[in-house]
Amino acid sequence: MTRIAYLGPAGTFTEQATRRWAVERGADLPTGTGPDAQPEPSVPAAVEALRSGRADAAVVPFENSVEGSVPATLQALLQVGDDVRIVGEVLVEVQFSLLVRPGRADEPVRTVASHPHAFAQTRDWLDARLPGARQVPESSTAAAAQAVAEGRYDAAVAAPGAAEAYGLTAAARHIADREGAVTRFVVLRSGAAAPPATGSDRTTLVALIWQNRPGALLELLEQFATRGIDLSRLESRPTGEGLGEYCFWIDADAHLSEPRMREALIGLRRTCRDVRFFGSYPRADGRASVVPAHAGADTYAEALRWVNTLDRGPADAAG
Numbered sequence: 476m477t478r479i480a481y482l483g484p485a486g487t488f489t490e491q492a493t494r495r496w497a498v499e500r501g502a503d504l505p506t507g508t509g510p511d512a513q514p515e516p517s518v519p520a521a522v523e524a525l526r527s528g529r530a531d532a533a534v535v536p537f538e539n540s541v542e543g544s545v546p547a548t549l550q551a552l553l554q555v556g557d558d559v560r561i562v563g564e565v566l567v568e569v570q571f572s573l574l575v576r577p578g579r580a581d582e583p584v585r586t587v588a589s590h591p592h593a594f595a596q597t598r599d600w601l602d603a604r605l606p607g608a609r610q611v612p613e614s615s616t617a618a619a620a621q622a623v624a625e626g627r628y629d630a631a632v633a634a635p636g637a638a639e640a641y642g643l644t645a646a647a648r649h650i651a652d653r654e655g656a657v658t659r660f661v662v663l664r665s666g667a668a669a670p671p672a673t674g675s676d677r678t679t680l681v682a683l684i685w686q687n688r689p690g691a692l693l694e695l696l697e698q699f700a701t702r703g704i705d706l707s708r709l710e711s712r713p714t715g716e717g718l719g720e721y722c723f724w725i726d727a728d729a730h731l732s733e734p735r736m737r738e739a740l741i742g743l744r745r746t747c748r749d750v751r752f753f754g755s756y757p758r759a760d761g762r763a764s765v766v767p768a769h770a771g772a773d774t775y776a777e778a779l780r781w782v783n784t785l786d787r788g789p790a791d792a793a794g
């Protein structure tokens with residue numbers, strides 16, 4: 476049985492991602508009675524469940540199409556050891572409802588709870604409809620729904636499905652400021668090799684460049700550009716070591732097994748202060764990686780064969 480830790484409690488978007496992962500990739504999971512989804516109270520707790528061996532995999536939110544990356548996840552990944560790797564990703568379309576206790580749909584709302592990312596995606600709606608309500612951050616949208624069921628708050632911004640999980644009712648539906656928002660969740664495993672390349676892959680890295688070195692960022696980007704690797708995400712985040720100290724989170728559209736990616740990693744390792752590799756894994760949207768003619772594995776192999784001939788003298792080479 477595969478035990479999967481996820482940001483809980485039941486009813487989070489992360490739970491939806493976990494179930495989708497288990498169904499879609501069922502064949503990848505060891506056989507048994509099926510995945511055992513373990514709700515955890517926070518992202519660090521889900522990662523810790525994996526690290527300590529209480530879980531075989533962990534599913535955590537990574538980035539949202541409206542609100543950007545999830546800081547708790549980036550932080551937890553930076554703190555965990557090198558053996559924890561991203562082995563897959565899941566996309567979930569997020570929709571929000573305003574959930575209240577049954578019979579209270581028309582009552583005034585003085586307190587509304589949710590996850591900060593959910594507040595950020597419903598800001599305009601909340602400002603327009605509940606301008607006086609105090610917004611209380613909770614560890615997840617489902618934790619907020621649970622707290623409403625317990626009578627701690629008047630309302631929660633949560634996934635529609637959380638209503639059923641906690642015996643609540645929707646006072647309003649589709650309250651996101653932007654329809655069609657999508658959250659990307661990542662699946663983590665400990666001590667796992669990268670899944671094989673599919674032709675639609677992503678590699679997630681963090682690079683720490685040398686401070687006060689003019690052109691250091693350009694040099695970093697060149698490692699990818701000259702090798703024909705498209706970047707789908709580049710984000711600078713503070714390292715916590717002091718003002719102006721930043722690291723760069725990178726999603727590169729190539730797989731570790733490709734020569735162009737290996738060379739880029741060698742280049743990064745040579746030129747950066749530090750590089751963390753978080754994994755190469757299939758993209759959930761299946762979009763094929765772009766491989767320019769000069770960056771394909773065959774081109775690398777041919778160029779390597781050629782350079783190896785140069786060791787021999789011209790006469791040898793001719794013969």
Ligand SMILES: O=C(O)C(=O)C[C@]1(C(=O)O)C=C[C@@H](O)C=C1
Pocket residue numbers: 482486487488489490536539545569590592593614615616617634658
């Ligand atoms: O609270 C949840 O339901 C989560 O799964 C977390 C999370 C997030 O961290 O962004 C996931 C998707 C939504 O964007 C809002 C919250």
